[in-house]
Amino acid sequence: MTDPPPLVMAGHTALLLGPLICGLLVYLLPWPRFRDAAPIVLSAGLLVVLWYLSGEMLGTGPVTLALGGHFAPLGIELHVDALALAMLWLTGLVGLAVNVHITASVNLTERFGPEGFRILWLVLWSALNALFVAADLFNIYVLLELSAITAIALVAVSRGPEAVAAATRYLFFALAGSLFFLLGVALVYAKTGLLALRGLESLQWHGPASVFALGLMTLGLAMKAALFPVHAWLPRAHAIAPSAASALLSALVAKAGVYLVIRLWSGPFDGHWPEFLGQSMAVLGAAGIAYGSIQAIRQSRLKLVIAYSTVAQLGYLLLVLPLASVLAWHGVIYHALSHGLAKAALFLAAGNVIFMVGNDRLESLSRGDHRLAGNAMVMALAGVSLAGLPPSGGFIGKWWLINAALESGQWWWALVVGGGGLLTAAYVFRVLRYAMAEPHPDDGRPDLPVKRLPRRMFWPPMLLALGAIALGFAGQWLVPILALGRPGNIAG
């Protein structure tokens, strides 16, 4: 095991522990300026670190690190490849946007206090960074619990009865999910004596026990990621959380669950599952796409539309299981990245709407006030990427997935992707129709004045949405990075 340059490990330590230590400092020190500024400075610093790490990885290829220098089977390993790097970048960019946005969301600082939001988010950020590079089963379990408890607290942070009910429902799903996952881990350890993913990959331990364990772990992760059909907690929880929290939950936390499913199926359990199981998982993904999109079309509140859209969009990522090809792998990475950016932009924009108008009913979007127009632009750009219209990152992701499906002869998945795109366009355009509509002349409701939106709240979602569009132009340029560290089952 060649030792990577020391700065690489230091960089990863910063990613894993930096936000956590910042959170502890924010909790201890009573200065509001520090609480606002420190996370933003940290975000910028971590993006620089990511830039360096990406450059290093282009030279050395995917990297396996170990905490304390104890490689498996002694201790906990980390593994960084293209997918992990993409998710780290997503976390860094969304994190920076959220950190800037919450400095101006007055409601947050006044009503919730520093304990209410910032330290929860900072610890969640550490946990997410760690989840995306985790390569040890029990470590993943502990990280899942940590991210769940912070996410649930973020849903409940406003303390209204609806929020607490949504958080409680989330808690029971997440708790059941963790327990199923831990049971699977215990079964794997009983059979192999190993917890490291790398060790499990090289061991020959096929058998019914491994499929049983995989099923239990997948069920657990599906509950946490709100995959169809165990998704019932997500729409209300993401709709009722503060919009900055919803952005984090939809763009990052839910994605971590699907990320782990893909990791497990294409890593240590590769070759253990029969073909039809892969097709079945993708069928569930397709069902999620259909169900989520149809429900999104029916909603009358903006945040519920966006929340159901999350249920739908996560289904696309499962298509990599039956379509084990390079193009599908790249497509999934691209889709995860652009969906994260677009979804975070949408939720932050929804938060802006609520800030300006006071609620998130779709009719309020047709107020016709020019201040809402900029926000509508953000939603339009993000919606374009979500629906997979060119030019956008979402388009490239879907394009590659469709091509992968056609190349491998499984043309029905191409229909699923295309159909999903149409349904997405349906609910996106429905929202935009409200945003562009003329206000009804005899609307009897007395209009509250539209508040002015601070720049710190407008630009983060705008830049995220522009990022999702910009990904549409960067496809060819990013391929060498995307090609780093394909899992073994992906045919070259």
Next chain:
Amino acid sequence: MTAVVPLAATAGLLFAIGLYGMIGRTGLIHRLLGANIMASAIFLFLVVLSTRGIEASADPVPQAMVLTGIVISVCITAFALGLIRYLRVMTGEDELRRSTRDADGQSADD
């Protein structure tokens, strides 16, 4: 080593009993107790895995996993009880009702 088979089988059945508590009962306290029983079942299995008889020393890794798991369990239980108590005091509910209409309440930013 005679304890291994009966206690491992017990662990499996305990998990199922706990699962029944979580999905078969509607009262939130009972569901939480069911979850705790599921966790205890997994810990029992891990402790069984760590035993090695009288002569050899035990496998320390599952024992460390159990210790970590116990602390995480009590944390989640404490937080869950806070949510349950809060729900009960604010709304009088002691189960999660399946609401027939979409959440019409305001989002948290209002």
Next chain:
Amino acid sequence: MIPLSPVFDVLLGLGLLWLAWRVVASRGRFTAVVLFMVFGLVMAIAWARLGAPDLALAEAAISAGITGALLLNACKAAYADPGHPQPGGPATPPPSSARRWLVYAICGGLGTALAATMAWLALGRPDVAPELRDAVSGHAVDNPVTVILLDLRGYDTLLEMAVLLMAFLGLRILMGHRDLAGLHPLPEGVPSMADSLVAMATPILLITALYLFWTGTEAPGGAFQAGALLGALGVMYRLTGRIEPLDHTPAALRLGLILGLGVFAGFACLSLIWSDWPLSYPAMATAGVALTIELAMMISIAVTLTLLFSGSAGIRLARAPVQGP
């Protein structure tokens, strides 16, 4: 492992199953909680039987003891007072018998499959990897579980301290609201025996906790068990009114809460100075550093568990003298 007849193990297993079934099937909450505490104690006996005394201690103290106290407290606070608002809307209809049988089928099927699988896997469990065995036996710290917890898999322990802190913060968001009655039930009247009990228990628990902490590097014990005992002491003090709730968290208490996580995370970053890897112990002072981290963790665990039980943002020692008999 003590060589006892297999009948004992079967009885233990049946006892656990019967208790668990009574917990999930009983009508009343109080009954269920008390039976759960008994279940926890029997589970501790089972683990002692399996040769894991430090785990048995942790299970009895944390799972049966502190979790039981939390559950009883919640039942009393939230369900005993009939003055709470009544639930609005129609009552949930009892689950249809088709659904009930589905649940029974799922649980029964899963239980059987799991019991068979787990028994079979446990019989054939592989040996400990030789590198692991060598690393554990050659370590400066003697207790193998402590080696795993603090050194080899220290990152998991660090994250676990973070979960402790997050549980408190999550609870603090909910319970720190001073306007909500019913969230801070103060003890109505302290029974007269409580003073003597606390007077006896304090030195015993303190000394046992400190002993367990000190010996944790060589024999079964360690920061978690010690912290749990101190937390139990805090729970007793809170129940007898010697500790009062506050609606804010004083700075000293904040420090105590984050001490374990902060020291561990700080150590993780500092170890990049003397090694290429984070969370690696300096070769010279391994036991000393481990003990320091354990001390910080013990303090944090004790403080956090007491605060989790108290359910308030902060605590302080009671100013008014406690009423004697």
